[in-house]
Amino acid sequence: MQLARVIGTVVATVKNESLVGRTLLVVQTLNKDLEPIGKPSVAVDSVGAGVGELVFWCRGKEASFPFKREDTPTDCTIIGIVDSDAHVTC
Amino acid sequence: MIIARILGTVVSSQKDERLLGKKLLIVRPINVDGSDTTGYVVAVDTVGAGFHERVLVVAGSSARLAQGLKDVPVDAAIVGVIDTVDVPA
Numbered sequence: 001m002q003l004a005r006v007i008g009t010v011v012a013t014v015k016n017e018s019l020v021g022r023t024l025l026v027v028q029t030l031n032k033d034l035e036p037i038g039k040p041s042v043a044v045d046s047v048g049a050g051v052g053e054l055v056f057w058c059r060g061k062e063a064s065f066p067f068k069r070e071d072t073p074t075d076c077t078i079i080g081i082v083d084s085d086a087h088v089t090c
Numbered sequence: 091m092i093i094a095r096i097l098g099t100v101v102s103s104q105k106d107e108r109l110l111g112k113k114l115l116i117v118r119p120i121n122v123d124g125s126d127t128t129g130y131v132v133a134v135d136t137v138g139a140g141f142h143e144r145v146l147v148v149a150g151s152s153a154r155l156a157q158g159l160k161d162v163p164v165d166a167a168i169v170g171v172i173d174t175v176d177v178p179a
Contacts, residue, residue, distance in 0.1 A: 008122065008177030010093075012146055015170035016136045018157045024091075024146070024170075026122055026177055040122050040177070042091040042146060051178065061151045073148045073156035073169050076091050 001058045001079070003030045003088065006051050010042050018071050025049060025078065027057060032090045044074040047081055054082040092119050093172060094147045096139055100132055108162045115139065115168065117147055122177050133166035134159065146170035 008026035012019075023045040031037045034054070046066035049055045055078045057063075063077035064070075082088060094117035102114060113135040119127045124144070131147065136156050139145045145168045153159065153167035 008175060010146070010175050011173040012170035013173050014137050014139075015146070016156045016158075016167075018155065019169055026175065039127075042093060044091070064152055064155055071155060071157075073152050073154075073159075073167060074091065075148050075150045075152040 001056050003032075003034065003054065003056050003082065004028055004043075004078075005030060005036075006049050006053050006055055006078070007040060008051060016073060018073055019044070022072070022074075025051075027055065027076075027078065032088070034085060034088060041076055043076040043078050044072070045078045047078055049078050049081050054085055054088070056080050056082065091146050091148050091169075093122065093175065094119050094131065094133075094145055095126070096141055096143050096145060097130060098141075106163050109134070109164075112162065117145065117168065119147075120144070122175050131166050133168050134162070134164045135168045137168055137171055139168050139171050144172040144175075146172060
């Protein structure tokens with residue numbers, strides 16, 4: 001799991017039926033100091049996150065576990081919203 | 091998931107029988123602003139995407155979870171055609 005900032009949205013009308021109804025967000029992964037690392041990617045939202053929020057996401061097959069797990073093709077899912085930037089300490 | 095642009099097609103007559111009838115496309119990962127990156131991926135199309143369209147590609151074992159790809163030996167699948175990517179400055 002990694003921290004990320006939601007920086008945008010993606011709209012895709014034509015999509016695999018197993019993704020119908022899912023929200024797609026652009027996320028920028030952050031390091032422990034909340035600075036961007038790497039390139040943004042697209043994640044499926046499972047918690048109702050919005051643009052600008054600090055979230056954490058998981059990748060790999062586990063990304064489908066928040067949903068009906070055998071049915072949702074996602075390798076990157078937002079699984080939690082961090083209360084605020086100040087709630088990340090290390 | 092990554093955003094990619096469709097570069098071309100792959101034709102394969104001799105393949106795993108679970109891939110029969112599946113369309114194989116060459117896609118190049120792109121940035122959220124639409125600019126190209128390097129490299130390419132061969133992905134199975136599940137949505138009827140066309141040449142030069144921006145698409146969503148899911149990689150790894152999750153690709154098999156897309157409808158129509160159950161137990162199919164794939165690690166990259168096109169699961170959506172992108173209308174817009176909105177990243178406020």
